[in-house]
Amino acid sequence: MVGIDDVARAAGVSTATVSRALSGRGPVSRVTRERVLAAADRLGYVVSAAASSLATGRTRAVGVVVPFLDRWFFSTVLAGISDALVRHGYDITLYSVSADAGERRRVFDDHLRRRRIDAVITIALESDAEESASLRGLGVPIVAIAGPNPLLTTLTVDDLAVGRLATAHLLELGHRHLAHIGADAVADAASSVPTLRRRGFEQSLAEAGVTAAEVEPADFTIDGGSAAATRVLSRGERPTALFAASDEMAIGAILAARALGLRVPEDVSIIGVDGHDLGRWFGLTTIDQFARGQGERAAEAVLDALDGRPPAPGRGTLPFELVDRGSTAPLAH
């Protein structure tokens, strides 16, 4: 494997000069630089990540911690992160953490601490105090996407507002008996994304003085949404509108409603959250949160931090937008 001294020899200079010429740090005369670049190019020299990072303490890699890889939101955000980081010459090291406690510990206590990364991005990671502390202990910039984590710098939509917007939309259409499909009202994971959306739902209803409302827990998959919707829609007093905390669940709800012989939106209005591609095919009204853009922004945020730039103002808050595709309609009388 060709090393820096091969290049030095080929260019007739010292390794120090090669290092300076290739990294761009430190003074090198124009002619020397060009000779070095030519030699490096000719020999196909690429710096060894290990050696370089041992010497500098920087790795040119960013760690991305995700709880799921095969769900739309996560893979879409990841794609956004990847796009932005690749453009800046950074590699991504992926840490997929399951629910298994032992495995999680290994990731947080070992893998992440091998000093393989210059920064960390987490995606909708529900980390407790210990995990958050562990991340902060890495001593690198951290950006947490989704879910305001008071213990970490966060980049997130205002999910309380998202919940309120979705609910307000249904209320404006005249609905007075609503159901929410999402976080369990009991197992309250403090300020997680699902919980916030549910609280937005509850707040909005309380302010409107609407009391006919249910919360049906589901797991954010199509299957879960479908099952939850089936339960809700099969009960005696059927709600006329459903707010699902994710598009996947909302799609499940649409499918469940159809299976029950109910028309959407004539018999039941359904709204989701996400901006999932598939929503278009179901005519799903949703609150789009521009997932890919979230990933790009997070990447830019860590790059800023790594380059010592101050955080762009107002970057913590991400945009969202109601997209009406017809799965909600005024209450029929």
Added chain:
Amino acid sequence: MVGIDDVARAAGVSTATVSRALSGRGPVSRVTRERVLAAADRLGYVVSAAASSLATGRTRAVGVVVPFLDRWFFSTVLAGISDALVRHGYDITLYSVSADAGERRRVFDDHLRRRRIDAVITIALESDAEESASLRGLGVPIVAIAGPNPLLTTLTVDDLAVGRLATAHLLELGHRHLAHIGADAVADAASSVPTLRRRGFEQSLAEAGVTAAEVEPADFTIDGGSAAATRVLSRGERPTALFAASDEMAIGAILAARALGLRVPEDVSIIGVDGHDLGRWFGLTTIDQFARGQGERAAEAVLDALDGRPPAPGRGTLPFELVDRGSTAPLAH
């Protein structure tokens, strides 16, 4: 940051002994080992990836090269890879390569060559001779998932057989005018996955002496499948059965058929390939290829190679299976 000499001091031994005790390589007495482990644990010592890999030449990381992150097949395979690799203490470095030629070169010529990884897994990567050579030039084990690449060790389903099986299924149901949605018959990327599936289709028809067949190109998305199906189904002599080269396109086709007022499968039979979760909701008949399992197998294959184990016999060929969910039916007379 606590280093190996801190541990050595705390345990009252030399750094060499610490290294041996922690890595498990080389002889260490039981008591010494335990004292070292205790000290390391107490101090929260974790080996520096850079230093360790500089000294050993091994990184405990595997590179995964993908053309897309936000498509079902790719993120599902990636999840499988991640699962298996994490269990063995390996990190994943992700290389997402776009179609942009300049960016591709940077990934292949720079990023991948920084010696940050011990092995490479590619997922349905259509790499030309130059890229394949570049990969092989890394001098690490490579496993290519999907798409028999004559230049790389490949782990793939027999996509020709997949295409034949899907087509045979439709022929058995009595259909005699079929259409295929997938790879363009003209822009023939040699032996790519899409091309093989199409050739399976063509072969099967030729053997059956069926000539009423069309190929409609599409891009493997729901949108693309829908558009292609709309074109095919709107023509004068309408085919009675469609074989889409992916479930996403097949779902698009189902949606398109419905939009045209056609019933599936009464008016048109539709079959896909993949085993996409969503297929269940559309009653989609498909050829399941167990994507997650492909990822796991690939991970195991590289781990075997890294540990010097011989490749498991017959591992190159992956299973697939017809799953009949009702979107295909006998030709109505």
Added chain:
DNA sequence: CTGTTAGCGCCTTCAA
């Protein structure tokens, strides 16, 4: 079984 001692490949003062 354990310690000493060279590196691994690169970067970065420091002097010239």
Added chain:
DNA sequence: TTGAAGGCGCTAACAG
């Protein structure tokens, strides 16, 4: 502007 040299943190001979 350039080169010499030490050191980043760890591992692997080699002695003992």
